[in-house]
Amino acid sequence: METTIRVHGMTCGGCVASVTRVLKAIDGVEQVDVKLDPGQARVTYDATRTNVDALARAIEDAGYDVT
Numbered sequence: 001m002e003t004t005i006r007v008h009g010m011t012c013g014g015c016v017a018s019v020t021r022v023l024k025a026i027d028g029v030e031q032v033d034v035k036l037d038p039g040q041a042r043v044t045y046d047a048t049r050t051n052v053d054a055l056a057r058a059i060e061d062a063g064y065d066v067t
């Protein structure tokens with residue numbers, strides 16, 4: 001599965017690295033591409049091991065807002 005999540009609150013490359021790191025740490029995430037402007041995370045994942053809610057929660061736990 002592939003999804004693109006809108007991420008608000010990233011302001012620099014450090015934010016991009018943080019979001020990338022927390023997403024890659026999730027079991028079942030295969031590929032992560034985070035962009036700053038516009039803020040978004042494109043994630044390829046194994047739908048039998050994780051889901052969009054878990055991805056969004058990880059981003060929020062890292063301190064960013066998701067819509």
Ligand SMILES: [Cu+2]
Pocket residue numbers: 010011012013014015016
């Ligand atoms: Cu930053």
